[in-house]
Each structure stands twice: as structure tokens, then as C-alpha cells.
Amino acid sequence: MSDTPSRPAQTDADTGTPALTVEPAELEWRRDAEDREAPFSARYDDVYFSRHDGREESRFVFLAHNRLAERFGAWQSARPFVVGETGFGTGLNMLLAWACFTDNAPPSARLHLVSTEKHPMTREALARIWQSWPDLAPRAETLIAQWPDAVAGIHRLRLDPRVTLDLHIGDAAESLSALEGQVDAWFLDGFAPAKNPDMWHAGLFHAMASASHGETTFATFTCAGFVRRGLAEAGFSWRKVPGFGRKREMLCGSLASAPDDEARAATPWFTPPATRRAAHIAVIGAGIAGTSMAEALARRGSQVTLIDPKGIAGGASGNPQAALYVKLAAEPNRQSLFYLAALQHAHRWLSTLDPERTFWSDCGLLALAPHERENRRQRRFLDHYGLPPSVVAACNTADASRLAGIAVENDALHYGSAGWVDPGALCRRLADTPNVTLRQASLAGYHAHGDGWQLELSDGDLTVDQIVITAGPASAAWLDGLPLQPIRGQVSMLERDALPALNRVLCAEGYVLPPRHRTLTFGATFHPNDADTAVTEADHRRNLEELARTAPALAEALGDIDPASLDGRAAVRAASPDKTPYAGPLPMAAQWREDYAALAKDARRRFSTPGAHYPGVWVSAAHGSRGMVSAPLCAELIASRIHAEPLPLPRALVDHLHPGRRLIAELIRGQ
Ligand code: SAM
Numbered sequence: 277m278s279d280t281p282s283r284p285a286q287t288d289a290d291t292g293t294p295a296l297t298v299e300p301a302e303l304e305w306r307r308d309a310e311d312r313e314a315p316f317s318a319r320y321d322d323v324y325f326s327r328h329d330g331r332e333e334s335r336f337v338f339l340a341h342n343r344l345a346e347r348f349g350a351w352q353s354a355r356p357f358v359v360g361e362t363g364f365g366t367g368l369n370m371l372l373a374w375a376c377f378t379d380n381a382p383p384s385a386r387l388h389l390v391s392t393e394k395h396p397m398t399r400e401a402l403a404r405i406w407q408s409w410p411d412l413a414p415r416a417e418t419l420i421a422q423w424p425d426a427v428a429g430i431h432r433l434r435l436d437p438r439v440t441l442d443l444h445i446g447d448a449a450e451s452l453s454a455l456e457g458q459v460d461a462w463f464l465d466g467f468a469p470a471k472n473p474d475m476w477h478a479g480l481f482h483a484m485a486s487a488s489h490g491e492t493t494f495a496t497f498t499c500a501g502f503v504r505r506g507l508a509e510a511g512f513s514w515r516k517v518p519g520f521g522r523k524r525e526m527l528c529g530s531l532a533s534a535p536d537d538e539a540r541a542a543t544p545w546f547t548p549p550a551t552r553r554a555a556h557i558a559v560i561g562a563g564i565a566g567t568s569m570a571e572a573l574a575r576r577g578s579q580v581t582l583i584d585p586k587g588i589a590g591g592a593s594g595n596p597q598a599a600l601y602v603k604l605a606a607e608p609n610r611q612s613l614f615y616l617a618a619l620q621h622a623h624r625w626l627s628t629l630d631p632e633r634t635f636w637s638d639c640g641l642l643a644l645a646p647h648e649r650e651n652r653r654q655r656r657f658l659d660h661y662g663l664p665p666s667v668v669a670a671c672n673t674a675d676a677s678r679l680a681g682i683a684v685e686n687d688a689l690h691y692g693s694a695g696w697v698d699p700g701a702l703c704r705r706l707a708d709t710p711n712v713t714l715r716q717a718s719l720a721g722y723h724a725h726g727d728g729w730q731l732e733l734s735d736g737d738l739t740v741d742q743i744v745i746t747a748g749p750a751s752a753a754w755l756d757g758l759p760l761q762p763i764r765g766q767v768s769m770l771e772r773d774a775l776p777a778l779n780r781v782l783c784a785e786g787y788v789l790p791p792r793h794r795t796l797t798f799g800a801t802f803h804p805n806d807a808d809t810a811v812t813e814a815d816h817r818r819n820l821e822e823l824a825r826t827a828p829a830l831a832e833a834l835g836d837i838d839p840a841s842l843d844g845r846a847a848v849r850a851a852s853p854d855k856t857p858y859a860g861p862l863p864m865a866a867q868w869r870e871d872y873a874a875l876a877k878d879a880r881r882r883f884s885t886p887g888a889h890y891p892g893v894w895v896s897a898a899h900g901s902r903g904m905v906s907a908p909l910c911a912e913l914i915a916s917r918i919h920a921e922p923l924p925l926p927r928a929l930v931d932h933l934h935p936g937r938r939l940i941a942e943l944i945r946g947q
Contacts, residue, residue: 296608299394303397308327312408320472322467334369336520337519344461349381356921357388360455361463362392362462362480363392373389377438388439388442390444390455392447392448393444394475418436422435427663428445429926442924455922456927457916461492461493462495463494476500477506484512489531493529495526498526498527543931545939546887546934552892556728556741557573557581561591561745564908565897569896570706570712572914573744573915584716585718588704593699595797597697599781600697606654614906614909614929615906618902619694623693635697639781642684642782643689673686683829729741745893746907751850758852764848769797770843771795772794775834782827782830788827811844813840819842820837850897854938856898857896858895860895861934862895863890863936865939868943871888909925
């Protein structure tokens with residue numbers, strides 16, 4: 277019998293993702309041997325790192341015993357080297373790994389750090405620690421500048437052009453069980469097993485083994501018997517070696533036998549396609565989905581040809597100003613967890629892209645509750661998600677009015693980092709990335725050509741390794757029958773020398789944005805199955821009526837407005853039937869219907885056949901009216917998959933975005 281505590285990694289039963297509640301670190305401040313401030317965990321009654329030369333110990337245990345300097349120096353692979361860690365803590369180990377990579381890796385190499393943290397510190401605590409370590413301080417500053425709010429899930433930080441950190445806020449075993457990606461070297465850290473028995477259990481070791489390959493190594497400071505046995509049971513071979521300083525022993529080793537891959541036993545159709553050559557990729561459509569896709573691929577070294585007959589942002593991404601906003605379900609579900617992750621990602625991504633905020637603003641957004649039912653829904657939402665007030669806070673009507681800078685008549689939720697973006701300027705900036713070439717042409721068809729694809733374009737042929745379809749409603753022609761609904765929407769623009777102040781985006785049924793360039797933008801109408809892009813006076817009238825309901829004081833201050841005097845823009849967005857974007861590989865629909873036909877009779881039937889996909893063809897579409905938020909994270913997801921990196925979303929959400937979900941849902945419903 278094994279004495280390894282056996283506790284399978286838990287995930288939330290409804291969403292299949294790690295639990296949402298986050299309890300922050302509880303710190304006491306002590307002094308280390310050199311009289312620097314050192315954090316101490318009151319919760320675990322343990323130190324974050326040794327009082328005596330914590331940095332040298334970290335280098336010795338984790339870096340040296342994973343042979344990182346040597347492996348970084350020899351890294352020639354196109355994919356990044358991946359380091360995984362349990363217990364991010366202060367970030368000391370990861371900062372040292374980053375420094376070691378910079379010192380040793382060839383210029384072509386990339387590093388991807390994956391770390392888990394159940395009780396994140398605040399930005400202030402990190403700053404307090406790192407100010408007394410001058411050589412690590414510049415790297416720590418980069419980390420602190422992007423440090424996420426304490427929200428469960430994966431937060432992707434771009435530490436430098438070659439180094440990415442995915443911080444998984446949540447329990448280590450839960451997070452690593454949901455990880456889509458493979459790790460090359462593990463830092464098995466965490467407070468001492470005796471002080472933190474809840475972390476060191478069989479579920480954790482199995483999750484680590486499932487995310488490992490034949491060359492994966494690990495190192496840990498502990499030598500506890502149940503850790504040795506747990507690692508061995510999970511498939512790791514280990515050696516006892518002398519520990520650091522006065523510590524007698526520690527463990528290091530590697531994966532000896534890979535465990536059965538059970539992650540997709542119930543959903544083999546979502547098995548990812550094998551990695552392929554990605555030197556040259558065609559992106560079809562140059563709106564926010566296409567330009568963010570192009571940037572994400574080019575940043576990783578692919579040559580990208582961005583193809584659109586209308587040029588950059590000619591479709592729905594061409595509105596002058598768009599809200600950065602999502603509406604989240606009161607009870608967490610996979611869709612709302614995706615949008616919550618996407619909103620936080622968009623904020624960090626835009627902050628890196630345009631720190632001066634020349635084409636976007638995180639002014640904040642008030643989601644008004646125009647009636648009691650919405651008020652109750654908002655309160656349920658706050659209870660269920662437990663988000664920090666910096667992400668979403670409840671405000672009464674008086675507070676909402678104060679924040680808006682104009683009287684509103686409702687209570688509201690305040691999304692502190694939401695705001696607006698100028699989509700055209702953003703798309704142009706993205707298309708301007710080195711290695712991205714715009715080709716103003718339309719796609720007539722494509723066919724297999726060697727290991728890649730030949731595209732028939734209106735101005736000639738083009739041969740590429742892979743294709744990503746990001747053409748909004750026009751994607752329908754290329755999705756092998758996946759349903760895509762066109763939705764017409766018109767925004768209205770009022771230009772005036774003097775406009776009333778409005779400091780926040782206001783949203784109810786409609787929205788109104790803070791004035792920009794002497795123009796007030798509000799809208800938008802919503803007409804499913806209408807693909808007409810003519811601006812109509814009737815839609816202006818609807819937008820004016822909605823404005824009067826959303827912000828009566830603002831409407832009153834504007835006075836009577838003749839709808840005919842307004843400027844406007846109408847565009848067509850595309851939506852999937854379940855209103856979640858399609859982001860992933862393109863399934864071969866007929867093959868899926870044949871391979872999984874038995875689902876029509878038995879929805880629990882198990883299959884061993886992985887999903888058949890058009891090799892090297894991907895989709896990022898059906899972003900509806902939330903593309904400014906959803907498209908950048910979908911681009912990051914697809915680019916990470918194409919370039920064999922860990923994914924920025926947990927497996928359940930990756931599957932939720934998979935375009936093939938529709939086919940499975942239809943088969944199960946017997947359609
Ligand atoms: N690696 C850290 C560094 O470089 O500063 C030090 C890690 S500290 C000794 C242990 C960390 O593990 C703490 O930040 C703690 O909150 C975290 N932790 C404890 N239990 C955890 C769990 N079950 N899952 C994830 N993190 C956990």
C-alpha cells in the first residue's frame with residue numbers, strides 16, 4: 277500500500293476549471309541574515325526562501341539540478357524551453373531562471389515559465405521584497421508592472437520579447453491537471469511538506485508527470501519519503517544528492533515512464549493536431565481577429581501574409597471607438613470564465629502594446645442595472661465570482677454618478693480596467709509588426725500543396741505552411757459548414773465642439789463612450805440575420821432612444837438631436853449559435869460525423885479516434901460584438917498551439933472554444 281496522500285486534483289464540477297476563490301498570502305515581515313526585509317508566511321508558518329543566501333540556495337537546488345545553464349546554452353528548438361513550478365511565491369526562482377536564460381541561451385531561443393500560486397502576494401509586497409535586491413530589481417520591476425489582480429486562472433505576462441510567464445493562480449495540482457502543454461524542467465517548490473501537506477500529494481505528482489516528456493527533469497529541496505514514493509509512482513526516477521549548505525539531502529531526477537494520457541479519454545475529438553512547420557502562415561481577414569493573430573504569430577518568428585480585400589479593419593473592426601467590455605453570466609460557466617480571462621488579458625496586452633494609451637483607455641466601465649432583476653443578477657454575480665474590487669466592484673447610484681462624472685439613475689457594477697479602444701488604430705499597429713505583410717486581395721479557394729496549402733487569391737497564387745481563417749462573417753465560406761450567424765449593428769456618432777463630460781463607459785442595453793476627438797459615440801443596434809451595411813436613420817433613432825434610457829442626464833444635456841444630423845457606421849459581426857467564439861483547429865466535419873456517429877444513440881459512448889482536422893488550418897471567428905476583448909486571447913491561444921507552447925487557458929476552456937464542439941453538440945442532439 278502506498279502512503280502517498282492520495283487526493284485527485286479537484287476542479288470545479290460545472291466548469292471543469294480550477295476553483296474561483298482566491299485567498300491572498302498572509303505575510304509577516306522579518307529580516308534575513310543580511311538585514312534585508314524577508315517575507316514569512318503566517319498561514320504556513322514557513323519562510324519563502326532561506327534567511328541565509330536564499331538566492332544561492334535557489335540556484336543550487338532548482339537551476340543547477342535541472343542543469344539549466346547547460347540546457348539553455350544548447351537549446352536550438354523552435355519551441356520555447358518550458359520551466360514549470362509549484363509555488364511562485366516571491367518569484368525568486370523564476371527571476372533567477374530568466375537571468376540564467378539571458379546569460380546562456382542563444383539569441384534564437386525562447387523561454388516559457390509556467391508557475392502556480394494558490395495565495396498570491398500583492399504588488400506592494402513584491403515591490404517591498406525586490407527593492408533590496410539591486411541585481412534582480414529591474415527584472416522584478418517588469419514582473420510587478422504586469423502583476424495580475426488576484427483572480428483564479430492563467431495570467432500570461434510578457435517579461436521580455438523572448439520570455440513569457442504564465443502565472444496560474446490556483447492550487448498547483450488543480451492548475452497543472454488543467455495545463456495544456458509540456459514542461460522540460462520542474463521546480464518542485466512549496467512550503468516544506470510537513471507544513472503544507474495539502475500540496476504534496478499524488479494528484480500533484482501525476483499532474484506533473486502528465487505534463488512531462490521523456491527528457492523532463494525535476495528538482496526539489498525536500499527528501500521526504502512520501503514525496504520520493506509519490507514521484508516514483510507517478511513515473512519519475514529520483515536520486516538523493518547533497519543539499520545546499522548545511523542541508524543534508526535533496527532530490528532530483530527525470531521522468532522515467534510516461535503515464536497514460538487520460539486528459540482526453542472522454543473527449544478524444546479535442547486531441548490537438550500534431551505540430552507542423554510554421555515558417556509562413558496566411559491569415560485571412562484583417563480585422564481585430566486577423567491582425568491580433570498576425571502579430572501573435574509574427575512575434576514568434578512566423579512570416580505572415582495578412583489577406584483582406586478591404587485592407588486593415590475594413591469590416592466590423594472599423595468603428596472609430598469600441599467598448600472593451602464583457603457581460604458575464606451570474607453563475608460562472610465556461611463561456612463567462614473565458615470572457616473574464618479575455619478581459620484581463622486584453623488589458624495587459626494593450627498596456628504592453630500601447631503603454632501611453634494613445635489608441636485605448638482603461639477609464640473604467642459602469643454596467644448599469646436598469647431594473648431590479650438586473651440588480652439581483654449583479655449581486656448574485658458578485659457572490660459567485662468573489663472578484664477583487666479592482667476588477668469588479670458594486671456601486672450605488674450616487675457612487676456610479678460620481679465615477680461617471682454625470683448623474684446616472686441606477687446602481688451598477690464598476691469594471692475598473694475596462695474602457696474603450698480605437699479599433700482601426702489598434703489593427704493598424706498590429707499589422708505594422710515586422711514579418712507581417714498585407715495583401716489586399718480576396719481568397720477564392722485553397723488546396724493542399726505538399727505539406728502546406730496553395731491559396732488562390734484575386735491577384736495570384738500564394739503557397740504557405742498554414743492558414744488561419746479570421747474573416748468575421750466572410751469566414752462562413754471556409755468553415756466546412758460550421759454555423760455562423762451575421763448580425764448587423766450600427767453605431768451613432770455626434771460631433772460637437774462642446775460635449776458634456778463623461779468619465780466612464782456606460783452600458784445597459786446600449787452603451788455610450790467617453791467623448792473623443794469632439795465626438796460622442798453610442799450604440800449599437802443589434803439585428804441578427806441582417807447583413808446590410810447601409811447606415812439608416814431608423815437605427816440612429818433607436819440609438820438615441822437607448823441613450824436616453826441609459827444616461828438620461830447626458831441625453832438631456834445634449835438637447836434635441838435630429839437623427840439625420842448624426843454620423844454613423846453599420847457593420848456585420850458574426851456569432852456562433854452558443855455565442856462563444858470559434859478558436860482552434862478546423863475539424864473535417866464529414867469525418868467527425870462518421871467517426872462519432874454513435875453519439876446520437878449514446879452520448880456517453882467512449883471513442884479512441886482523435887478528431888480529424890484540416891492539417892494546418894485554424895479558425896478565430898464568431899467574436900460577435902466582443903471581438904476587441906476575445907480576439908487577442910484567441911490569437912494567443914492559436915499561436916501558442918501552432919508554436920508548441922503551453923496554452924494560456926485551462927484545458928476545459930480550450931475545449932470550450934474548439935470549433936468542433938458544435939459538431940459534437942449536434943451529434944448528441946441527434947441532428
Ligand atoms: N518559489 C518561491 C520563490 O521563488 O519565491 C518560493 C515558494 S514558497 C516556499 C511556497 C509558495 O507555494 C507560497 O507562495 C505558497 O503560497 C504557495 N503554495 C502553497 N500551497 C500551494 C498550493 N497548493 N498550490 C500552489 N501554490 C501553493
